[in-house]
Amino acid sequence: xxxxxxxxxxxxxxxxxxxxxxxxxxxxxxxxxxxxxxxxxxxxxxxxxxxxxxxxxxxxxxxxxxxxxxxxxxxxxxxxxxxxxxxxxxxxxxxxxxxxxxxxxxxxxxxxxxxxxxxxxxxxxxxxxxxxxxxxxxxxxxxxxxxxxxxxxxxxxxxxxxxxxxxxxxxxxxxxxxxxxxxxxxxxxxxxxxxxxxxxxxxxxxxxxxxxxxxxxxxxxxxxxxxxxxxxxxxxxxxxxxxxxxxxxxxxxxxxxxxxxxxxxxxxxxxxxxxxxxxxxxxxxxxxxxxxxxxxxxxxxxxxxxxxxxxxxxxxxxxxxxxxxxxxxxxxxxxxxxxxxxxxxxxxxxxxxxxxxxxxxxxxxxxxxxxxxxxxxxxxxxxxxxxxxxxxxxxxxxxxxxxxx
Numbered sequence: 001x002x003x004x005x006x007x008x009x010x011x012x013x014x015x016x017x018x019x020x021x022x023x024x025x026x027x028x029x030x031x032x033x034x035x036x037x038x039x040x041x042x043x044x045x046x047x048x049x050x051x052x053x054x055x056x057x058x059x060x061x062x063x064x065x066x067x068x069x070x071x072x073x074x075x076x077x078x079x080x081x082x083x084x085x086x087x088x089x090x091x092x093x094x095x096x097x098x099x100x101x102x103x104x105x106x107x108x109x110x111x112x113x114x115x116x117x118x119x120x121x122x123x124x125x126x127x128x129x130x131x132x133x134x135x136x137x138x139x140x141x142x143x144x145x146x147x148x149x150x151x152x153x154x155x156x157x158x159x160x161x162x163x164x165x166x167x168x169x170x171x172x173x174x175x176x177x178x179x180x181x182x183x184x185x186x187x188x189x190x191x192x193x194x195x196x197x198x199x200x201x202x203x204x205x206x207x208x209x210x211x212x213x214x215x216x217x218x219x220x221x222x223x224x225x226x227x228x229x230x231x232x233x234x235x236x237x238x239x240x241x242x243x244x245x246x247x248x249x250x251x252x253x254x255x256x257x258x259x260x261x262x263x264x265x266x267x268x269x270x271x272x273x274x275x276x277x278x279x280x281x282x283x284x285x286x287x288x289x290x291x292x293x294x295x296x297x298x299x300x301x302x303x304x305x306x307x308x309x310x311x312x313x314x315x316x317x318x319x320x321x322x323x324x325x326x327x328x329x330x331x332x333x334x335x336x337x338x339x340x341x342x343x344x345x346x347x348x349x350x351x352x353x354x355x356x357x358x359x360x361x362x363x364x365x366x367x368x369x370x371x372x373x374x375x376x377x378x379x380x381x382x383x384x385x386x387x388x389x390x391x392x393x394x395x396x397x398x399x400x401x402x403x404x405x
Contacts (some may be wrong), residue, residue, distance in 0.1 A: 004181070008119045008133050011180060013140035014173040015115045018078075019108070020141035020252075021166035022085070023049075024147060024245050027234040029159035039231075039363060043356025045387055046230045048102045050349035052109030053136075054341060070121075070183040075113045077107045078174030085167035089160045118183045131259065138256045142249040149246025154237055172299045205338075211326050213392045214275065218319055218339060220384045223348025224282050224377030225311075227355045229348075232289075235370055236301065239294050258309035271322050272392055275399030278315025279385040281307045286378035290371045316343075 003079075022029075030045055031036035037045070084104040091097035091144075091234045116130075123129040144165075153159050236244035266274060285304040292300035325341050358376050362369040 017140035039359030075177030145249035149243030226351025254309030
C-alpha cells in the first residue's frame, strides 16, 4: 500500500502546487504588473474561483460519476489547463487575461473533487489515510510559495512566470494522471438528479436551527476570507515585504500542523468552541494586518499569517466534521458538496465582489489605506462571531471527531 500512497501523494502535491504557484500572487501581478488592474478588476479575476466552484458539481456529477474514469478526466482538464495558463501569462490586456483565467478555473475547480475521488477510491481506510495524503497537497502549496520567494519574481516584477511554472506543473500532472490507477464511474447505470449533483437533497439539514445558524455563518465568514485570498499578497508587497509569497507559506505550514492536531483539539473543545475560535482568529488576523508594518510591526504581519491554521482548520475543517455528523451516511457526500457550493461558491462570490469595492474605496491616487481596508473584514468577522455565539445551540458532537492520523 505504501507505493499507492506515494502515487496519490504525488498527485495531491502537484494539484496544490499548481494552485499555489499563481493564485497567491495574482492580486500583485494584476495591480502592480503590466495590466495595471484596479481593485474591482482584481476582485473580478478572483471571482473565477467562485464561478468554477459553482459549476464544478455539474462537470463532476455529470461526467466522472456516470461516463468517464476520474483519472482520465483529471488528465484532460490539466493538459487543457496548462495551455490556458500559458495564454494568461502572455495576455496583453486585462480582458484577455480575464477570459483565460475564467476558462482555466472552470477546468481547475472540478479537479479538486476529482483528486479526492481518485485518492479515496484507492485507500483501504480513507478516514485514516486521506488526511496524510491531503497534507502533502498543503506542502505542495508551501513549496510553490517558497520557490517564488527564492526566485525573487515579486521584486523583479516577473510574476507572469508564475503562470508558466503552474502551466508546466499542470502539463506534468495531466500526463501523470493517465498513469494513476483506474477509477471508473460508480453510477454508470443509474439516474442522477440535479438535486443529487448539487447536493440539494441535503437542504433538509437546514431544518435544524443550529445547523442553519452554522450554514449562514459559513457563508458570511467567507466574505472576510475573500479579503485575505485576494489582497494579502498585494498588501505585503505594497509594504515592501521581501519574498511575500514565501512569508505567506507560513500560513499553510500552520494549517498542516493544526490539521494533524485536529483530533486532539476537537475531543477537548467541542464543535461550538472550535467554530468560535476559528471566527475569532479572523478578527484577530485583520486587526494585526491593520496595524502591522515592515519595521516595528513586522511581528504583527507574521502573526496574522500564522493564524491561518486556526482560521481555516478550526472553522472549515470543524464545519466539515460537523456537517458529516449531522448528515449521516445517506446524505454525507451531498451535504459536503452543498456546504462547499454555498461557501466557496456563493460566500466567496459575495466576498470577492465586496473586497474589490472596499479596496477601491480606500484607494486615493493609487495609494492604499490598508488600515481602513483591513478593519472592514475584521468588523464583518466580529459581527458574524457575535451572532453565532448568541444563536448557535448544539449538543456535543465530539463523537464525530476524526481519529488521530
